[in-house]
Amino acid sequence: MTVTAAKGFRAAGVAAGIKSTGKRDVTVVVNDGPSAAAAAVFTSNRCQANPVIWSIKAIADGSISAIALNSGGANCYTGDFGYETTALTAERAAELLNLQPSDVLVCSTGLIGAGDEVFRQKVLSGVTEAVAELADDVAAGRNASEGILTTDSVEKLATRTGSGYTIGGMAKGAGMLAPGLATMLVVITTDADLESTQLDAALRAATAVTFDRVDSDGCMSTNDTVALMASGASGVTPDVAEFTELLTDLCAELSKKLQQDAEGASHDITITTVGAASVDDAVAVSRAVSRSNLFKAAIFGNDPNWGRVLAAAGTTDAEFDPQALDVTMNGVMVCKAGTPFESIDLVDLSPRETEVIIDLHAGEASGTILTNDLTHDYVHENSAYAS
């Protein structure tokens, strides 16, 4: 149930001493083929980490045979030295695997600005060690997924089975979760036989409605990467629509797991806007609510403060009549047509799963954002991150 679930893939995760905790921090995933088709999407943050700058070039030809990942340092804003570290990482993996450096994607996650000579040497020796331990079993896949975790409390894995082929994925991310993408690394493998252009289309369709709609704290990372590699080892060329659907479903499961493990959160809030004139409008309203600290703090306090939902909706340019809005919280319509309706005393916000529905009464489209509440623990964990 991880990146080694599909045929044709080996993986390993090792402890290279980058993390002070001694946990696994370097992961390598290899596609043994016969195909090396791949696709990847990256953060839309203009301030990109060195591994992202490298990987955008590496994926340009639609072919990737290995991914080297490290946690414990983002290698972002580390200057020319940092970019050289990324290049050396790809070169080390390529040399050991008999590939070209441009066949190797590189991903890093951790603190921005960290990435000195000591960091470089640990990453490089970690790659060497990981390549030596590559295996195609479940344990190897789990070790690989451990190696990419930072403040995550659990591994995030998912698999799907199609008609004669498998898709498996692993994700990391526990904060800085915002669209385009989140502070997350995701590696997805499949033994289906598809062209890189098909993989690319499927991946963009899937991430647009899954990872791009997790908005834990409105903060967009510099390192986000979602990579998909297809070995073709199953010998099956699937129906692209079926593959896209399964891939989307797998990405949705990983997205939910990211939300559920968001730093310090005590509520997983699903915000759905319905009755919108367009999907863009629906997503804009749901996202605006998901970014209201006042709303998120209220949910933390189990307070169904629907005024804060409307105040956030009012900051968007979505099509709606402000006096026509309904708000439903955990099944109770607390506001109907812009007026208090059912009593807020009926709203039970004690469960972790929280649902907010906003009806714009402006059309037929809908859109959902997954977010979290704003808690003491969120503040604490993020005030101590670099210390």
Next chain:
Amino acid sequence: MTVTAAKGFRAAGVAAGIKSTGKRDVTVVVNDGPSAAAAAVFTSNRCQANPVIWSIKAIADGSISAIALNSGGANCYTGDFGYETTALTAERAAELLNLQPSDVLVCSTGLIGAGDEVFRQKVLSGVTEAVAELADDVAAGRNASEGILTTDSVEKLATRTGSGYTIGGMAKGAGMLAPGLATMLVVITTDADLESTQLDAALRAATAVTFDRVDSDGCMSTNDTVALMASGASGVTPDVAEFTELLTDLCAELSKKLQQDAEGASHDITITTVGAASVDDAVAVSRAVSRSNLFKAAIFGNDPNWGRVLAAAGTTDAEFDPQALDVTMNGVMVCKAGTPFESIDLVDLSPRETEVIIDLHAGEASGTILTNDLTHDYVHENSAYAS
């Protein structure tokens, strides 16, 4: 040093029982002329409270003789009944002061959705009581400023003296502080003799660079109003440029006081972007940083995490080369040309006053946003607001 500092104004603030604490919660400010020229700016939130909907119509003719304000309830999303409450408030004040209801501006602040019959009766009797207590002395001005406070811990007052005339103002606001405007009510009075169009131009110029650049928590209120009334009682028609400068200076002082009293904050953060291609670019970058919860939590923890500054800057479309950015925190340039520079250990974030400077190296323009850190107390105060 308040709204009664300028000649021609009387004010009062009374405890009408809207606030459960028994503190003053209804305020009336009256302009006795000879002029009734006025201007006002309102929230850009599309979900407007009833008093805002009323007041936009009332100010349309550039003439206002009284303002009735209440705290303890926002009268927003209270339906037709709520709008009627606002109209009745204006009618009550008008009747007692021998004015037309359309000469009366109405402002409310407090919880959205609250505004039942009991609330209405308390506001109306409060207006009656306040009109009976109207006076032009300092004590009356202070009572008036107390009557508009919600979670504010201190009154926010400022005055300026021009060539033969005076400007005085009072403000409330301690959260939901974001542009266009903040969750704030501001009443400014002057005995200068100016046309309403001149007042309007001066007020818009002043608020654009003051109240609109306080962004405490990214949350935009439904009730914000800044009103300026000119009695002309000094007999002086000032130079408009001088008046605008003094007014801007007064608004800047009140803005700083709003920032300093933001709910639960432990740092007042001034974020200035320099070297920008335009003021809009500079403000966009400063604002993006001011809205990063990760950055704000780091400052709470006295952690000079400049990576979070750059990650926020990267979400804007301001003109810059991501590898050319400098970041200076409390005088220490921690990042130069996108690379770590001076040691973060040199940054002392223990003072409440915190300064972050981002140099885009893309032009000559600059722009500042005033914000606060994200603290345990912010979460606590805003999770308990409605309870």
